[in-house]
Amino acid sequence: MNSLWYRFALATTLTVSAIYPVAAQVTPPVSAPADTTHKFENPSGIPSAVKKPWYRGKLVKAAVVPAVMIGYGAYTFNGGGFYTNQQANRDIHKLFPTYHTSLDNILIFVPYAELGLVALSGVESRDDRINTLLVIGKSELIMLASTYAVKFMSHERRPDGSDNLSFPSGHTAQAFLAASIVHTEFRDKSQWYGVGAYTIATGVAALRMINNKHWQSDVVAGAGFGILSAHLGYLTHRNRWGRQPHILEDTSFYPAWQPGGMGLGLTWHPNK
Numbered sequence: 001m002n003s004l005w006y007r008f009a010l011a012t013t014l015t016v017s018a019i020y021p022v023a024a025q026v027t028p029p030v031s032a033p034a035d036t037t038h039k040f041e042n043p044s045g046i047p048s049a050v051k052k053p054w055y056r057g058k059l060v061k062a063a064v065v066p067a068v069m070i071g072y073g074a075y076t077f078n079g080g081g082f083y084t085n086q087q088a089n090r091d092i093h094k095l096f097p098t099y100h101t102s103l104d105n106i107l108i109f110v111p112y113a114e115l116g117l118v119a120l121s122g123v124e125s126r127d128d129r130i131n132t133l134l135v136i137g138k139s140e141l142i143m144l145a146s147t148y149a150v151k152f153m154s155h156e157r158r159p160d161g162s163d164n165l166s167f168p169s170g171h172t173a174q175a176f177l178a179a180s181i182v183h184t185e186f187r188d189k190s191q192w193y194g195v196g197a198y199t200i201a202t203g204v205a206a207l208r209m210i211n212n213k214h215w216q217s218d219v220v221a222g223a224g225f226g227i228l229s230a231h232l233g234y235l236t237h238r239n240r241w242g243r244q245p246h247i248l249e250d251t252s253f254y255p256a257w258q259p260g261g262m263g264l265g266l267t268w269h270p271n272k
Contacts, residue, residue: 067228070224070225072221076215076220077156077221085215088216089209089212089216104211108174111175111178111197111200112182118186125186126187127185132185139181139232143230146228147170147173151166151167158214159212159214160212166218168225169213169214171208172201172208172218172223173225174226176222176223176226176227179197179198179200182197
């Protein structure tokens with residue numbers, strides 16, 4: 001019996017000793033390393049904004065309307081189009097055969113006067129005074145450089161034959177540039193500020209044709225150059241410093257009357 005038990009124990013020991021080295025060499029499965037290459041790209045987990053297609057960008061939106069106007073002016077330039085410059089000029093002078101005025105030389109600055117008066121009356125504009133002036137200065141440079149470059153390149157003769165700087169109309173470009181500034185600064189308050197400014201600018205364009213200084217192609221393209229210059233002035237402007245208290249911020253105007261005449265009253269609360 002003891003011999004049998006001894007043999008059983010010996011066989012078990014040999015079997016375990018034979019299996020153990022093989023089992024000891026078996027390595028557990030290794031998991032794949034975690035991907036940390038994109039670990040810090042979006043830690044909050046908020047989906048990234050989808051990039052807009054190019055045709056929905058700010059530059060395209062700003063340029064599409066003035067580009068159509070400039071394109072129409074170029075298309076009707078030098079007698080082109082279904083309703084030619086000569087036909088438009090003939091019809092205008094049938095309605096205004098002898099009318100002549102210099103009012104167009106004054107009206108080009110009226111939108112800027114509107115801008116100043118509305119701001120002084122207490123209506124808050126989109127930008128502060130300094131940034132608005134910077135945008136105006138930049139837009140004026142763009143407008144003057146572009147319109148006069150095209151004038152010298154196109155070499156179109158005016159309807160009255162005074163010179164060869166007819167296309168595009170600088171007066172119209174100036175008026176529509178100022179109207180675009182007014183519209184952009186106050187459109188969040190009321191659209192009527194822009195409507196009034198654009199009405200004045202349209203009157204300038206009409207008077208330039210009535211005075212026989214420009215063809216229809218000149219004033220349509222000039223309006224496009226003016227609007228485009230204002231839009232580019234805003235798009236390229238980055239010096240936005242936030243609103244600072246202005247010396248005229250608490251200023252208001254009111255009509256005043258006294259024996260002998262009427263006037264304009266002013267109240268001002270200086271800032272501390």
